[in-house]
Amino acid sequence: MDMYIAHFIHPHTQVPLIIYFNKRDGYVTFEKDNEILKLLLQLEIGLTQDEDFLDNISQTSNICQTQYPVNSFDEVYQFLEQLGVQKDDLTFKQLFLH
Numbered sequence: 001m002d003m004y005i006a007h008f009i010h011p012h013t014q015v016p017l018i019i020y021f022n023k024r025d026g027y028v029t030f031e032k033d034n035e036i037l038k039l040l041l042q043l044e045i046g047l048t049q050d051e052d053f054l055d056n057i058s059q060t061s062n063i064c065q066t067q068y069p070v071n072s073f074d075e076v077y078q079f080l081e082q083l084g085v086q087k088d089d090l091t092f093k094q095l096f097l098h
Contacts, residue, residue: 001025004092007033011084013056016040021076021092027067028076032060 002023009016016033037057070076077087 003095005095006090006092007036008080008085008090013060014053015056015060017060019076019080019090020095021070021073023073026071027069028079029067030064032057 004021004023006019006021007016008019016036018031018033019028020031021028068079070079073092077090080090081087
């Protein structure tokens with residue numbers, strides 16, 4: 001499997017997400033970044049008082065059930081730009097799975 005991972009903040013909900021790109025099978029999927037969320041909420045920088053942010057977190061499932069078809073990194077970036085995420089805001093790293 002040829003899998004890549006990147007972290008980003010959703011531009012509309014401000015929820016931290018992880019994106020996975022499976023290059024071999026040609027799809028991307030998302031996961032809520034619970035580790036980053038835990039850190040953010042521990043910092044108590046106002047997010048624990050922001051009802052919209054807390055509501056967005058509660059409505060975001062831990063793992064997205066939808067796989068979005070893409071054939072290349074270029075298509076991944078085009079897909080993310082439609083969400084409002086810029087290419088320069090992402091750094092993909094390859095996952096090594098056993």
